[in-house]
Amino acid sequence: MSVKRGIRPDGGPFIPIAEIELKASRSSGPGGQHANVTASRIEARFDVAASTSLTEAQRQRITERLGPVVTAVAQDARSQARNRDLALDRLEAKLSTALARRRKRRPTRPTRSSRERRLESKRRRSRTKRERRRPTAED
Numbered sequence: 001m002s003v004k005r006g007i008r009p010d011g012g013p014f015i016p017i018a019e020i021e022l023k024a025s026r027s028s029g030p031g032g033q034h035a036n037v038t039a040s041r042i043e044a045r046f047d048v049a050a051s052t053s054l055t056e057a058q059r060q061r062i063t064e065r066l067g068p069v070v071t072a073v074a075q076d077a078r079s080q081a082r083n084r085d086l087a088l089d090r091l092e093a094k095l096s097t098a099l100a101r102r103r104k105r106r107p108t109r110p111t112r113s114s115r116e117r118r119l120e121s122k123r124r125r126s127r128t129k130r131e132r133r134r135p136t137a138e139d
Contacts, residue, residue, distance in 0.1 A: 004017065004084075004085060004088050005017055006019075006020075007020070007088055007091060007092040007095070008092070009092050009093075009095035009096040009099055010096040010099070010100065011096065011099040011100055011101070012054070012058060012095060012096070012099045013053045013054065013055075013058070014053065015046070015051065015053045015054075015095075016053065017088075019046065019047075019050070019051050019052070019053060020044055020045070020046050020088070020091065021044070021045040021046075021047070022042060022043070022044055022045075022084060022087070023042070023043045023045070024039040024040070024041065024042055024043075024080060025039055025041045025043070026038070026039050026040075026041060027040050027041035027075035027083075028041075028075065038078075038080070039080065040075065040077070040078060040079060040080045040083055041073065041074070041075035041083060042073070042074050042075070042080065042083040042084045042086075042087040043071060043072075043073045043087065044071065044072045044073075044074075044084075044087040044088055044090075044091045045069055045070070045071045046069065046070045046071075046091060046095070047068070047069055048062050048063050048066075048067075048068055048069065048070060049063070049068055058099060061098060061099060062095065062098045062099065065097075065098040066094060066095075066098045070091060070094055070095065070098075071091075072087045072088075072090035072091035072094060073087060073090075074086035074087035074090060
């Protein structure tokens with residue numbers, strides 16, 4: 001089991017473990033006696049405003065998308081150490097998505113064939129509806 005010294009979200013800086021508050025508690029759900037006596041659930045909390053690792057722009061981007069405090073919880077494994085790693089991985093993934101710059105949409109024009117398909121579809125639908133009408137006196 002590897003001991004993590006911090007996390008490095010994609011597109012962001014290294015965040016040392018000292019800036020992340022880890023809290024252990026008893027996990028919920030089945031597990032019998034083991035689950036009732038061990039504090040294996042881990043909650044990782046990262047205070048964005050108090051972080052010294054982030055730049056002001058990164059801080060603002062994370063706060064806009066995730067809020068001032070980012071949390072990740074893990075209670076999947078029986079071991080506290082494994083849940084700690086899982087919670088840190090989840091926190092890292094959340095921060096990576098928040099820090100990712102969204103690409104600007106470049107508007108494109110419809111192709112000739114897509115316009116023709118659309119118009120042909122409209123003609124076909126129109127013909128179908130016309131054929132369903134009651135016959136007029138002229139027919």
